[in-house]
Amino acid sequence: MxxxxxxxxxxxxxxxxxxxxxxxxxxxxxxxxxxxxxxxxxxxxxxxxxxxxxxxxxxxxxxxxxxxxxxxxxxxxxxxxxxxxxxxxxxxxxxxxxxxxxxxxxxxxxxxxxxxxxxxxxxxxTRFLPLAAKLKEVVAGNIIGDISMVMADLSYNIAWKQRIQDPSLGGGALLDLGVYGLNFASLVLGDDVTDIQTQAVLNDKGIDLQDTVCLKYRSGQMAVVTCSATAFGPCKGIIYGANGHIEVQDINNFADICVYNNAGEKIAYYKQEKQITxxxxxxxxxxxxxxxxxxxxxxxxxxxxxxxLDIMDFVRKQTGVKFPQEExxxxxxxxxxxxxx
Structure with a gap:
């Protein structure tokens, strides 16, 4: 034994x-x-x-x-x-x-x-989930053709939580929620980002409650990542290709992967494996x-x-979010x- x-x-x-x-x-x-x-x-x-x-x-x-x-x-x-x-x-x-x-x-x-x-x-x-490996396999299979854009959202109404509100705890939507969308984009498109544009809504303590992050890659591909701690969103990732698109439900614990052709017909489906958590x-x-x-x-x-982390540092610099530990x-x-x- x-x-x-x-x-x-x-x-x-x-x-x-x-x-x-x-x-x-x-x-x-x-x-x-x-x-x-x-x-x-x-x-x-x-x-x-x-x-x-x-x-x-x-x-x-x-x-x-x-x-x-x-x-x-x-x-x-x-x-x-x-x-x-x-x-x-x-x-x-x-x-x-x-x-x-x-x-x-x-x-x-x-x-x-x-x-x-x-x-x-x-x-x-999410990087370790079996469906993450399956997603990479599906994307590599070129089933939807050349990919142009990725959109990813993770939004929950949790702004009342101390970990979100408090700058001394590294609060804000970006590090708590947006990190999932950024990892989803990275999983699909890689990390060769050449330009970042952002917008954020801050609370009275200077911490972000909502963020939109637009990433441009050297390849010409783009990703739009959104997160909100004041609303419930679709929590979905969408991959846009020349011949269709892929939808991944729950980017913080992939529930399923649906592949659609240009006619909107579902041509492939992969369900979450049995798991403990x-x-x-x-x-x-x-x-x-x-x-x-x-x-x-x-x-x-x-x-x-x-x-x-480099991307999130840049986003916070653009939106003016600072943690007291950094000062x-x-x-x-x-x-x-x-x-x-």
Whole structure:
């Protein structure tokens, strides 16, 4: 009997709970431990998800010798310090999106991971879905001819959430929602972007509640990415080709792929595979990479993470959105804890 691979979860919020439920349903993997900034939160989380070990500090989790992979599920604003802590303790890391607040932070983390010879990948889970691979296969098959444009939307009415409203948490629609549309465009068209035009609506704290991002590629192709935290949108990706189009429902967890010809007739259909939550694919991919000695997952490479962050940095520069951590090193950790994790 082979021992189960051991995951440690850093954070005890909603996304951490989704990952804990996911691991409960997986074979060959176990959630060995969970950590929060308070022992009470960690203990309650551990009891809910039947996790044997829990810690009241992230340092203790990072020093647990049995943990093989740490899943970082804290707010965007805490990712840099949390991932850095894990890496410097020699831990492999799978970090939630948005990977960091900006490209500069990500570059520093990738350098630390290389120095410590450990695995590090962004948990942009849509990249790992089987339907993502199927979509790339369908596009490569040229079934709709040459592609001219991609449109992608992810919009939910969640502006009331603290993680959206608060600049100190890396708030805004772009890093929370728009990142999915940008990854969808990247999945289909690649990353050779030559021009970006944007518009945004900001709240009274200077954080974006709605964004429109228009990307132009060296190939002459274009992508239009929209996101809103004040309305419910179609949450759909559409790929326009010379001989038809492709629609992907739910770009934050591909529900299905429909292929249409120029007459509007459905000529191919691919349905979402059976899944626990969809998070299981990134965990499996991480352990496969670790087993192979790779330091990143091919489904979401360091270069791809940096490309998306570079675009989001540029978008925020155009729209005037800044995070306090980018202007001062004096972040407020208690706010991040309240929003945990």
């Amino acid at each position: 082979f021992d189960k691979r051991k995951v440690g979860i850093m954070g005890t919020g909603e996304i951490a709970g989704t990952m804990a439920r996911t691991i409960q349903g997986m074979r060959g993997v176990v959630c060995h431990a969970v950590a929060s900034r308070t022992i009470e939160k960690a203990e309650n989380f551990a009891k809910e998800f039947k996790i044997k070990n829990y810690y009241g500090s992230y340092e203790e989790l990072c020093k647990d010798p049995k943990v093989e992979l740490i899943y970082v599920a804290t707010p965007h604003s805490a990712h840099f310090e949390n991932v850095k802590l894990a890496l410097e303790n020699g831990k492999n890391v799978l970090c939630e999106k948005s990977f960091t607040l900006n490209e500069a932070q990500a570059k520093e983390l990738f350098a630390i991971a290389e120095k410590n010879n450990v695995f590090l990948t962004e948990a942009m889970w 969809g998070y299981e694919y990134e965990v499996t991919a991480a352990f496969k990479a670790i087993g192979e000695g790779w330091k990143e997952s091919p489904e979401m490479t360091h270069i791809q993470t940096l490309k998306i 001062s090193e004096n972040a407020e950790p208690e706010q991040a804890e309240n929003a945990e994790e």
